[in-house]
């Protein structure tokens with residue numbers, strides 16, 4: 001278990017700044033997920049922690065020890081890679097033993113530890129096989145097992161599930177959660193998939209363009225996104241965004257009548273956001289805005305309606321599965337004002353909510 | 357291949373297949389003439405060599421006699437040449453392949469000061485005419501007393517720039533960065549990672565460079581011609597060419613012709629065998645170099 | 650990274666990422682410098698001096714180079730190589746391309762057999778190749794001469810003034826066609842299969858597919874092989890050197906520039922002038938390759 005602390009960490013490749021000053025503290029036993037779009041610098045940040053890249057600025061502390069200038073070996077972390085990075089010429093046992101051999105552990109102890117971890121991960125029957133003789137999910141477990149045997153101070157995961165098919169991905173997600181509960185180890189996990197982030201994390205770190213956009217628990221991010229970027233990145237389907245303006249104590253949505261702004265006084269309101277779950281379809285003529293149903297997707301559990309609203313992007317609505325909504329129908333859209341997110345011109349969230 | 361046309365009109369497919377195979381066979385005959393000639397000629401006595409049709413066997417099977425002459429002429433110096441060639445080619449081949457593998461790995465997997473410049477120099481080395489190198493190497497090595505020693509051939513042959521290029525391309529493809537990083541996170545040092553992880557995966561590329569460097573030294577002529585002057589150190593190429601010069605100069609060396617033929621055959625058989633045995637490697641390797649270049 | 654070049658960690662020498670590339674490059678680069686860079690620099694130094702019996706060795710600056718520029722023995726050789734290259738390279742690469750396309754079309758019997766058979770000459774040392782063809786070319790005892798005699802035809806003359814260059818070119822074609830074929834074949838095999846399916850859906854015949862799709866796609870590879878062939882051609886030495894006795898008077902001691910440099914150094918002991926000749930030849934190689942690349946790029950653009 002370890003506390004990992006980043007202070008003003010920066011990284012440039014040549015003249016390109018990829019990480020622009022990151023401050024973060026990961027507590028003992030915490031499961032932190034870095035999430036963000038492709039190219040946002042998640043992997044780079046993780047690799048900086050692991051010692052696979054050298055920092056261009058700032059310091060990295062592990063349990064209070066400055067490791068900024070130490071190589072990966074001295075940081076005693078373990079990492080699970082996207083491609084699994086299993087040594088193809090070694091058996092599963094050889095893969096899991098390698099780190100311990102390098103560290104000079106006695107043979108008996110290596111054998112014992114590998115056997116134990118193999119049992120934990122249900123790999124005991126495969127120990128003498130080569131990686132290519134295993135399925136994707138099994139390889140993934142070997143990669144995790146290789147990390148566990150070394151009893152590292154913390155685990156790093158870089159998109160470990162993205163090479164698995166959808167079903168297996170869910171299973172492995174659950175296994176990783178269980179593993180975290182059992183080991184109680186500090187884990188940092190990188191993914192571009194916000195569902196993975198929401199389900200796994202104690203705390204999510206949202207990255208964009210090398211800057212932390214927001215840090216918080218999954219629900220905090222969902223309910224109180226710090227800005228438009230986080231609001232749209234977290235949650236599936238995406239939050240709907242409609243143009244808005246502050247007029248005479250009211251917030252007018254998409255040029256319409258608008259709603260009471262309550263205690264809010266800001267004048268630079270530019271957009272409001274509302275999640276598909278928080279919208280209800282009502283008969284034409286009722287509701288805050290109206291539009292025409294463009295597409296209906298029936299997923300079984302839910303029905304998604306995409307409603308064309310003049311002057312705005314199509315609005316996504318999550319309707320009950322037996323909703324009678326039909327293509328071409330003119331509908332009104334209703335939502336509770338306190339569910340609205342309000343964003344300023346620069347995209348930051350205006351925390352005060354109408355009617356609150 | 358050509359699935360559509362195969363099913364669409366298979367009569368024309370079979371027809372074109374026949375003609376294209378004939379075109380290949382014609383070139384094959386051309387390719388095979390000199391090789392057939394050396395096989396035929398090495399079975400003939402010196403008299404038959406000139407007195408019978410060159411591209412067919414004569415009644416008198418003189419092959420074993422020629423071999424015996426080859427290995428006994430001038431106190432059996434030919435076997436000495438053969439051993440020299442083997443020594444030079446094996447040592448240079450293994451060394452060149454090993455050093456090229458190290459260097460290609462460094463160029464592929466590391467960032468370091470001077471990487472671009474040094475790689476450009478290695479690539480540019482192919483432009484240099486042999487004489488521009490071999491003559492000054494001769495002069496420099498004669499200063500340190502290495503001329504006319506095996507080192508004079510082996511040391512320059514250890515430098516095999518195409519091998520470095522090939523190994524870089526191969527390592528780019530066959531060795532993922534994540535694998536090396538996994539080794540680093542596992543706590544292994546770079547040398548340990550190279551020998552325990554990387555080298556195993558680079559082995560096919562290594563084998564390719566090994567055979568190419570081996571053959572380059574086996575077939576080399578200009579370098580040993582310049583750097584060696586005592587017959588005892590010659591490789592087969594230089595030795596045979598001297599006998600050949602003697603034979604063609606007309607000054608009583610004509611009896612050498614059949615020996616030269618037998619010697620030619622003996623000297624090409626091991627290389628052809630090596631190529632046949634290791635075809636998987638050189639085909640892939642030459643291809644990679646050509647496609648990526 | 651720690652300051653120490655290598656730290657000992659639990660009894661094992663531990664080399665860090667920052668020093669590792671230099672360590673891996675060391676053996677090759679040391680030899681590269683010793684046997685490539687150093688000799689080149691040394692030869693360049695040599696080329697700036699002149700050694701005479703009377704005056705000893707003295708610095709003459711560019712004088713040797715100026716002499717090369719007006720030396721007909723050198724330029725005759727260069728002109729000869731141009732003739733040689735313009736004949737040999739198109740034939741060799743044209744055949745290689747043709748046969749690579751044929752092999753890749755899949756419309757042949759014995760594809761693997763032919764591919765490997767065509768490559769075999771590459772395994773034959775150029776010395777032996779020159780020697781074997783030298784026998785074959787022989788007017789009286791060579792099999793072609795024998796055949797002509799048998800049919801009462803005029804004997805083919807491979808070793809005369811007008812034909813010997815073609816005869817040498819033939820040896821080079823024989824030696825290197827298969828090598829280039831292997832390279833083209835690999836490039837052709839790397840073309841994705843679905844292109845062929847797409848083109849046949851578009852109604853293209855096999856021949857059209859080969860000429861209009863495959864050929865342009867492997868053009869970069871073809872250009873690389875042309876450059877390597879130019880470099881190889883301009884270094885011609887072993888074949889004429891070996892055949893000098895077969896055609897005395899025609900193959901003289903400055904038949905090709907490399908031959909000339911060799912003669913200057915080892916027959917005349919004119920190391921300084923020989924070095925200058927080699928460097929000018931290197932310059933010619935670089936200029937011709939560069940001009941060719943410019944032309945190829947302009948064509949492509």
Ligand SMILES: Nc1ncnc2c1ncn2[C@@H]1O[C@H](COP(=O)(O)OP(=O)(O)O)[C@@H](O)[C@H]1O
Nearest residue numbers: 013016018036037038039040041042043044045
């Ligand atoms: N070794 C490198 N050299 C140059 N640029 C790099 C390197 N590694 C990553 N980058 C760049 O840094 C940015 C962030 O990359 P990365 O951390 O891999 O993003 P993510 O994992 O979030 O998709 C990208 O624009 C990428 O192109």
Ligand SMILES: [Mg+2]
Nearest residue numbers: 042043044159
């Ligand atoms: Mg990434």
